[in-house]
Amino acid sequence: MNPFRASRYLEHLRNNLAATGSPALVHIAAVLDCPRLAIAGHGASRILREIAWLTACGVLDARFDCLQLPVFVSAGDLQGRGLAAFLQANWPEVDWRERLSTGACLVLIDNGEPQLIAREVAAWPACRFIVACESGDPPRLAHFRTAFTDPLLQSSFTCP
Numbered sequence: 001m002n003p004f005r006a007s008r009y010l011e012h013l014r015n016n017l018a019a020t021g022s023p024a025l026v027h028i029a030a031v032l033d034c035p036r037l038a039i040a041g042h043g044a045s046r047i048l049r050e051i052a053w054l055t056a057c058g059v060l061d062a063r064f065d066c067l068q069l070p071v072f073v074s075a076g077d078l079q080g081r082g083l084a085a086f087l088q089a090n091w092p093e094v095d096w097r098e099r100l101s102t103g104a105c106l107v108l109i110d111n112g113e114p115q116l117i118a119r120e121v122a123a124w125p126a127c128r129f130i131v132a133c134e135s136g137d138p139p140r141l142a143h144f145r146t147a148f149t150d151p152l153l154q155s156s157f158t159c160p
Contacts, residue, residue: 006059006069009091013056013072034145036121040133041149045110048072048132052108068128069094071105075112083107083120100124108132117141 039047052072059067077086087096099105103126109117110132117131118141131144 005094006091009087009094010056010060010069012091013052013070014060034130035128036141036144037130038133038141038144038146039130039149040135040146042134043149044132044134047149048108048110048130051106051130055106068104068106069099070108071100072108072110074110075116078109078112078116078120082123084123100127103127106130114141 049072052070055068055070059069071083071087073083073086081089084096084100087094096105100107101124103124105124105127107120107124107127107129108131109120109129111134112120112131117129121129121141121143129144131141
C-alpha cells in the first residue's frame with residue numbers, strides 16, 4: 001500500500017491553522033462552489049485559514065490522494081518564486097506540478113497582490129482559487145466573485 005503522500009503537508013496545515021470557531025463558516029459553504037472567489041473585509045484571512053484547516057482535516061480523515069488538496073499560502077511565500085516552486089521546496093514528497101496542472105488543488109492565497117494572484121491563476125487554470133483581502137477594497141481580479149465578510153457573518157451568500 002502506498003503511503004498517503006500529502007500527510008505531512010496536510011498535518012502542517014491542520015496543526016498551524018487551528019480553527020477559531022468563526023460564525024462565518026456557517027454560511028461559507030454557499031461560496032465554496034465558486035471556482036474563483038475573493039473574500040474581502042475584516043476577518044477575511046481568518047476565514048481563509050479556517051477553510052484551509054477544515055479541508056486539510058477532511059482530506060486527512062479520508063486519506064484519498066484523489067481529493068482536492070487545500071494549498072494555503074501567504075503573499076510573502078510567493079515573492080520571487082511561483083506556487084509550485086514554494087510547495088516543492090517545502091514538501092517534496094508531493095508531485096505539486098502534477099496536482100496543480102490537473103486542478104487537484106484548492107489554492108488559498110492570503111493577502112496577495114492582484115498581479116501575483118493573476119500570475120498563479122494563469123499558471124494553474126484548472127485549480128479553484130480563493131483569495132483573502134483584509135482591506136475593505138478587494139483586488140480587482142478577472143473572473144473572480146467577491147464576498148464581503150460582513151454578509152458572510154450575517155447571512156448566506158451564493159454564487160450565480
